[in-house]
Amino acid sequence: xxxxxxxxxxxxxxxxxxxxxxxxxxxxxxxxxxxxxxxxxxxxxxxxxxxxxxxxxxxxxxxxxxxxxxxxxxxxxxxxxxxxxxxxxxxxxxxxxxxxxxxxxxxxxxxxxxxxxxxxxxxxxxxxxxxxxxxxxxxxxxxxxxxxxxxxxxxxxxxxxxxxxxxxxxxxxxxxxxxxxxxxxxxxxxxxxxxxxxxxxxxxxxxxxxxxxxxxxxxxxxxxxxxxxxxxxxxxxxxxxxxxxxxxxxxxxxxxxxxxxxxxxxxxxxxxxxxxxxxxxxxxxxxxxxxxxxxxxxxxxxxxxxxxxxxxxxxxxxxxxxxxxxxxxxxxxxxxxxxxxxxxxxxxxxxxxxxxxxxxxxxxxxxxxxxxxxxxxxxxxxxxxxxxxxxxxxxxxxxxxxxxxxxxxxxxxxxxxxxxxxxxxxxxxxxxxxxxxxxxxxxxxxxxxxxxxxxxxxxxxxxxxxxxxxxxxxxxxxxxxxxxxxxxxxxxxxxxxxxxxxxxxxxxxxxxxxxxxxxxxxxxxxxxxxxxxxxxxxxxxxxxxxxxxxxxxxxxxxxxxxxxxxxxxxxxxxxxxxxxxxxxxxxxxxxxxxxxxxxxxx
Amino acid sequence: xxxxxxxxxxxxxxxxxxxxxxxxxxxxxxxxxxxxxxxxxxxxxxxxxxxxxxxxxxxxxxxxxxxxxxxxxxxxxxxxxxxxxxxxxxxxxxxxxxxxxxxxxxxxxxxxxxxxxxxxxxxxxxxxxxxxxxxxxxxxxxxxxxxxxxxxxxxxxxxxxxxxxxxxxxxxxxxxx
Numbered sequence: 090x091x092x093x094x095x096x097x098x099x100x101x102x103x104x105x106x107x108x109x110x111x112x113x114x115x116x117x118x119x120x121x122x123x124x125x126x127x128x129x130x131x132x133x134x135x136x137x138x139x140x141x142x143x144x145x146x147x148x149x150x151x152x153x154x155x156x157x158x159x160x161x162x163x164x165x166x167x168x169x170x171x172x173x174x175x176x177x178x179x180x181x182x183x184x185x186x187x188x189x190x191x192x193x194x195x196x197x198x199x200x201x202x203x204x205x206x207x208x209x210x211x212x213x214x215x216x217x218x219x220x221x222x223x224x225x226x227x228x229x230x231x232x233x234x235x236x237x238x239x240x241x242x243x244x245x246x247x248x249x250x251x252x253x254x255x256x257x258x259x260x261x262x263x264x265x266x267x268x269x270x271x272x273x274x275x276x277x278x279x280x281x282x283x284x285x286x287x288x289x290x291x292x293x294x295x296x297x298x299x300x301x302x303x304x305x306x307x308x309x310x311x312x313x314x315x316x317x318x319x320x321x322x323x324x325x326x327x328x329x330x331x332x333x334x335x336x337x338x339x340x341x342x343x344x345x346x347x348x349x350x351x352x353x354x355x356x357x358x359x360x361x362x363x364x365x366x367x368x369x370x371x372x373x374x375x376x377x378x379x380x381x382x383x384x385x386x387x388x389x390x391x392x393x394x395x396x397x398x399x400x401x402x403x404x405x406x407x408x409x410x411x412x413x414x415x416x417x418x419x420x421x422x423x424x425x426x427x428x429x430x431x432x433x434x435x436x437x438x439x440x441x442x443x444x445x446x447x448x449x450x451x452x453x454x455x456x457x458x459x460x461x462x463x464x465x466x467x468x469x470x471x472x473x474x475x476x477x478x479x480x481x482x483x484x485x486x487x488x489x490x491x492x493x494x495x496x497x498x499x500x501x502x503x504x505x506x507x508x509x510x511x512x513x514x515x516x517x518x519x520x521x522x523x524x525x526x527x528x529x530x531x532x533x534x535x536x537x538x539x540x541x542x543x544x545x546x547x548x549x550x551x552x553x554x555x556x557x558x559x560x561x562x563x564x565x566x567x568x569x570x571x572x573x574x575x576x577x578x579x580x581x582x583x584x585x586x587x588x589x590x591x592x593x594x595x596x597x598x599x600x601x602x603x604x605x606x607x608x609x610x611x612x613x614x615x616x617x618x619x620x621x622x623x624x625x626x627x628x629x630x631x632x633x634x635x636x637x638x639x640x641x642x643x644x645x646x647x648x649x650x651x652x653x654x655x656x657x658x659x660x661x662x663x664x665x666x667x668x669x670x671x672x673x674x675x676x677x678x679x680x681x682x683x684x685x686x687x688x689x690x691x
Numbered sequence: 692x693x694x695x696x697x698x699x700x701x702x703x704x705x706x707x708x709x710x711x712x713x714x715x716x717x718x719x720x721x722x723x724x725x726x727x728x729x730x731x732x733x734x735x736x737x738x739x740x741x742x743x744x745x746x747x748x749x750x751x752x753x754x755x756x757x758x759x760x761x762x763x764x765x766x767x768x769x770x771x772x773x774x775x776x777x778x779x780x781x782x783x784x785x786x787x788x789x790x791x792x793x794x795x796x797x798x799x800x801x802x803x804x805x806x807x808x809x810x811x812x813x814x815x816x817x818x819x820x821x822x823x824x825x826x827x828x829x830x831x832x833x834x835x836x837x838x839x840x841x842x843x844x845x846x847x848x849x850x851x852x853x854x855x856x857x858x859x860x861x862x863x864x865x866x867x868x
Contacts, residue, residue: 093706108833109728109729109832109833110832110833113728113832113833234763234767241771241772242772243767243768243771243772244767245774245776246764246767246768246790246791246794247768247776247777247779247787247790248776249793251794252793252794252797255793255794255797255798256793256797259797259798259800259801262801262805263800263801263804263805266804266805266808267804270808270811273817274728274729274831277823277825277831278728278831278832280823280831281823281825281828281829281830281831281832282828282832293820293822293823294819294820296823297812297817297818297819297821298816298817298818298820298821298822298823298824299817299823299831300726300815300816300823300824300825301726301727301728301825301830301831302724302725302726302815303724303725303726303727303731303734303735303738303740304735304740304743304815305815305817306727306729306730306731306734306735307730307735307740307742307743308743308745308811308814308815309730309811309815310730311743311745311746312745312807312808312811314746315745315746315749315803315807316804316807316808319749319753319800319803319804320804322796322800323797323800326793326796326797330793333793530728530729530730531729533728533729533833534729534730534731534732537705553706554704554706554707555703555704555706555707555856556704557704557705557833558703558704558833559703559833562703562829562832562833562834563703563833563858678710679706679707679709679710
């Protein structure tokens, strides 16, 4: 079956000698094991930061927005900066799982689960800021168009702030169901491995009773594809609409038509940087280096480099258009950004976002894990400054010079920001200990085509049939026991080492033409046609998947040398061949040697 | 409760399973169900499953979402209480429509995505507290299980399945539908 074929030039996505069962074990390990010291330390730090943030939020709500550093000139500062920053980070997850799915990028499979988790957790952080900023968050439901006691008082659908409400809630909820639907088979895998009753109960609940029928999988794949198709324009719309919050206003520096694409590129840029930060740590802590490989890091670096360059183009375009527009207020806004009192923030942004990703042109640097981690942190910082620059430097010097001022955050501003970082990591750490962090069902579908071991076997001309089977689970149990007893990786159950039929077959293959076979051989050759060394030249039969050097040798002994001969084989010839060589029965048929040979003739 | 006898054949390889499915279908036995740990591409076609129509439902739900958005905003912004907001036209839906495009889009996506997923969950019988129905826990790990109806012909089906490379073939009593 050619379904597992992949061009040899592609580098393997799953390293090591993995069977299907190994994938389950590797993905379930962080869930089933104990948390280590490092996890508890980071968890405690995140918890403290989170609690500090909660304290600052309570102080803000009970006392008022006056506890922040805002003033009458700068009415938006850290709150909206943080909001846009978190929403931006939330873009990589859906981009990886949806856009890369549409483009059939298999490398997404190792990282999409965690990237989507990151999306959901960061959009939660983002959503906090507008709600706190309302001042009276218990009235937050007023943004929803519901009939109310004030007569016909509706929300304003002309306002981009309301579009934002719809965009972000749609994005959060659709990302959540996309993520959860993908999780069902993986929760089911953990459920069926679970030994402790409590664990079994929890994962039964989470997996919604996933059963894995052929029809379920058919629907599952269709649903994933359609959700990807819906999520792709959705993810682009969300940051577009966030940028409308600024672009539809008449503030110099905000009133720019380039904002939507520029914000989307920036969002992907910062989102990938955050995915990079998280996964470089996670692959180490959870021992997932075989799945999240250096190749994955390299590819993400390339995305960071490209989107960083797009963002750089946008910065320069902004400057050019400000000059070209001839509007002096617009010109001043940008001149002030680059040379005014906030020039340090502007140049920090330029250095982090435009200059630093350019290092990724060098293969040595983009395949270096330490360097990638460093750059990902730099980009995260740079993208925070981008939003700060757009918001604060456009506001702090308005049309009336007497109201020009600077912004300085109070400890409450800083505390809420630190608190959301703590909350984010708290959620991510809990996720990493309780959720299957890799989409294991999807990885199993590409194991034979993109796994290192299978690529090697295929190149050696060997069949991949039954190669992903694990001895620990496939060893035939001594009695026909109730299957529910033999759960998981209990070593006492799986110890029966069965020498695979394949091995027996390969040793038998070497001496096929015993006397009793001669007659069968002749009748087979009659049907396939004899090979005449004078007029014909032998083909390299190893090019047929499933024929290795040994099998070729034994075929040659029988008298089969050419693709032409192989292509004439049908069911009865396969059976004859099986009885002559004593090889693994049915293998030739399963690999469809005749069909492959036909293709090779053409 | 009436019971029927079915044969459960357990495989450890997707390619062996595919070949077995073809063989069982050639021998004109009825495959009741196949449980797999991951989507095996082409299995639905080999089994003769009808293509899923869930994408069509999604399209219809999307249309519904668009209709809801248009109706809602026409009622709220034009019919019920038109207001002069920044001089934007407020007495004609069509003239005010460009400002509504973002919401129309979001609601279309919202309904298309959520209602399709709900349809999927219900059609495949999945919801919280639903008990899983896979007959063998190994089918979520690395085993593939094919359930074949016997129709009183147990021995023949068992022999056939044993010859297809199954590692286990069990005859199981199952509640009749």
